[in-house]
Amino acid sequence: NAGVTQTPKFRILKIGQSMTLQCTQDMNHNYMYWYRQDPGMGLKLIYYSVGAGITDKGEVPNGYNVSRSTTEDFPLRLELAAPSQTSVYFCASSNPQGSGANVLTFGAGSRLTVL
């Protein structure tokens, strides 16, 4: 049972480059999220999705895009990378109902540095 898998674990980008962080989950969860975690700070929600074909902005969406074509996958796209996007990115998933309702399962994180 893999849970939530993120790739890559580490990446260094130059300013202006683009990349996609991949996230896949095998728990058939409806809800998926992308958070960023800056040093000494809590997690900030970037985007979330309540099901395939449905996405919505979180607290800090600028500079990012997402898509949700399947239940399993929720990639995060960074366009024109900026130093302010240097952070650790976490993908998470959950189900809104049942005994595990609203409990998030997190991936191991992707550390991104923009130079």
Next chain:
Amino acid sequence: GNSVTQMEGPVTLSEEAFLTINCTYTATGYPSLFWYVQYPGEGLQLLLKATKADDKGSNKGFEATYRKETTSFHLEKGSVQVSDSAVYFCALWSGGSARQLTFGSGTQLTVLP
């Protein structure tokens, strides 16, 4: 809006010491409350939760009681171990929209042998 305020860290304790990490919240309605733990190099994982007032969540020797009168959900453990060294996050879910999971800033705990 919703907010979670956690005790500032870092916290350093000796093995077998008593641990308290304070957490207070502001929310509308009746939120569910959570403690997540992040071990070095890993993602967050659920430690315990409580879904209504006076509920006590517990796991791995950690406990927290949902106190509506003081809007608090303090994390406690009677005897910490070196393996408890991690960052601890308090969080709340106020229901409704999926985006309503709010995290505190995290508290770094280091336990020395």
